[in-house]
Amino acid sequence: MPRTIILNKPFGVLCQFTSEGDRPTLKDFVRVPGVYPAGRLDTDSEGLLVLTDDGRLQTRIADPRHKMEKGYWVQVEGEPGEAALKVLRAGVELPDFETLPAEARRIDEPPGLWERDPPIRVRKAIPTSWLELRIREGKNRQVRRMTAAVGFPTLRLIRYQVGPWELAGLAPGKWREASLSTPV
Incomplete structure (x- = not known):
């Protein structure tokens, strides 16, 4: 078995x-x-x-x-607006490929989230926010590259879902x- x-x-x-x-x-x-x-x-x-x-x-x-779906919680530097989310949803043009469209939305910090060791870097002048991204690819550092391409670098990346799990x-x-x- x-x-x-x-x-x-x-x-x-x-x-x-x-x-x-x-x-x-x-x-x-x-x-x-x-x-x-x-x-x-x-x-x-x-x-x-x-x-x-x-x-x-x-x-x-x-x-x-x-194309098995994978879900991520992404803490980013800054506060993405609808324009950035629209680009993520349409597919992001990266130097070596264009991503498939993603499901993307702003969320509150996921409930029950554990502390990271070491903690993320925090800058007083720049707020952070959370996104939920669902993609059907999984190329090298794809989620980090996608958020950076729309102007919001990833600070913390947590995969919470793969297919049915x-x-x-x-x-x-x-x-x-x-x-x-x-x-x-």
């Missing part, structure tokens, strides 16, 4: 099981043999990571051709067996 695990990857953790120096990796949190990440999260991103021993499921999640109260560094082995 295939295993699928969801992990709330903390900030600063490498999205791999192999050590590189003294940086924490997935092996510091998940001691389940044979599971591997389906997709990646940058070291400076937090949140939902799906691990599985099912190769077909891994491909379905990670391969951009399948959500963080749903899972604390940083904790994991649980997923309730579905194959997404619908």
Whole structure:
């Protein structure tokens, strides 16, 4: 029977099981043999990571051709208005590709959000705000590049959803067996 695990990857953790120096990796949190990440999260991103021993499921999640939806909470520098959200919704022209249209909206800070260690940088003269973005791609640093392209650099990035799976109260560094082995 295939295993699928969801992990709330903390900030600063490498999205791999192999050590590189003294940086924490997935092996510091998940001691389940044979599971591997389906997709990646940058070291400076937090949140939902799906691990599985099912190769077909891994491909379905990670391969951009399948366009599995991923949801992010994004704390940005500044206060994006409707014009910036409209660009995100239409697709953002980046130097090496144009993103697919995203669902984008302003939100309040997500309830129950944990403190980040270390905390984000705060500048007294520049406010921060939160966005919810839903994308069907997942190219290298895509969300960060999208918000920067519309003038609002990402300060904190948390993936809260991949396909049918959500963080749903899972604390940083904790994991649980997923309730579905194959997404619908």
